[in-house]
Amino acid sequence: MIEFIHVSKRYPGGTEALLGINLEISQGEMVFLTGHSGAGKSTLLRLISLIERPTRGSITVNGRDVSKLPQRSIPYYRRKLGVIFQDHRLLPDRSIFENVALPLQISGTDRRIIGKRTRAALDKVGLLHKEKAMPDMLSSGQQQRVGIARAVVNRPAILLADEPTGNLDPELSEEIMQLFVDFNRVGVTLLIASHDQHLISHFGQRIIELESGQIRNGNIT
């Protein structure tokens, strides 16, 4: 489903964020990406969502080499991915419903379908009753769940999450991870970056450890 072949990323200024990464993630897998901060976790995810381009190597997603995807095709490619951020990146001046509906609205979905799918996504993360609230009225755990609802509302086959529990206490983190496990059960491929070794070891899933831009161990389970 996702394949990295000899991928390197060097930032202007000479920092090597990733060095010769070879990686394969199959359909329906749930994979954790771990390592210290600065090890390259975020860069790896940003290469998949094409926020950045690799300096060398190729990245294949769904059988398609996306490292050379033309700029104007990126929006359509991103609509097939769900992306979750540490700071959830909700729009503060839009309601919870509008935030979750955003990806559907962007892709020009019919209004009735938007309503149905948005509520289904909110229901899945247990926040249907908050649809009219504004983001700053919610706790950070709830805000992150809204971010997850927005990521899954388009029913993507792949979910990418960058430190989704970075700002949460252990109990809330566990809840969020449990949500990911549920998505994985219905066939979604997940790649989750987290530095919290203790938390991710609970789930018995594949763990890829990055160190200084290289894979140290790709098969801890």
Place this chain on the structure above:
Amino acid sequence: MSVFSPVDFLRQHTDAARQALRELLHHPLTTLLTLLAIALALALPGMLLAILDNVQQAASPWEDSRQINVFMKLDVTDDRLAELANEWRSDGEIEDIKIISKKQALEQFKKDTGLADTLELLETNPLPAVLIITPKDSISGPESVESLSTRLTTDPAVDQVQLDQEWLKRLQSFLQFLNTSILLLAFLFGLMVTLIIVNSLRFEIIRRQNEIEVIKLVGGSNEYIQRPFLYTALFLGLIGAVLAVLIIQVSFLFLAPYLESLLSHYNNASSPLHLGSKTILTIPLAALFLSLVSTWLSIKFNLRQVEPQ
């Protein structure tokens, strides 16, 4: 990816327009000041163009004037004048002759100037008799009218021949000069409107940077992101144009009496100062064009630079 559907297209545009309107109303004072700046920058050249238009219209009755004024020598008697007129009436190039005798000329002058009492003091009439000659339509073009006038000059009774066309040419070239100056001025003010709108959009882009990044991250195309900015520019430009037309109308209410009294000196009962349909159409069309140019500039130099970090 998706098939084009007019319904979707329309909805995307109404959504973008509504969003643009909401953003503008969200900062009413900023919006108002921007609108006024645009309106004034459009109103100034618009008003000058409208005034020029009015002057040109007022001058238009004279435009076809091909009259030749033949001033007689002072010692030409009324009898000689009538004789000459009769002689010329049979000329193949002359359509009509109007006779203004010395006496008539004096009466007219008294009437026009109100200097009747002063003129009484003069012992002799200082004004010459005049024959106003209308050439036949069959002779056309300035050259043939000129050759006719040259021929008339040769008569010993004639003192001087004056063509209406000569001062008309002078008037025309003056109006042409004014017109070009005003167009140049309009161009400079157009640049100013563009800068105002570009600056306003730039402010909006900076303010909404986070939102634009998020939209890009969840798959918003450039078109989707650009659309609200296009509508912001259109609203600013077109509402500014309406305000500009209002500003000109109100200014003309003040100016109208002055122009009317000016025109009355030229025996010209032209319609009062008005905003011609030309100006009423030109201002919004110019605003529309400038809005589109501004959007294009903003997209190229400001919006494209916003990429998710």
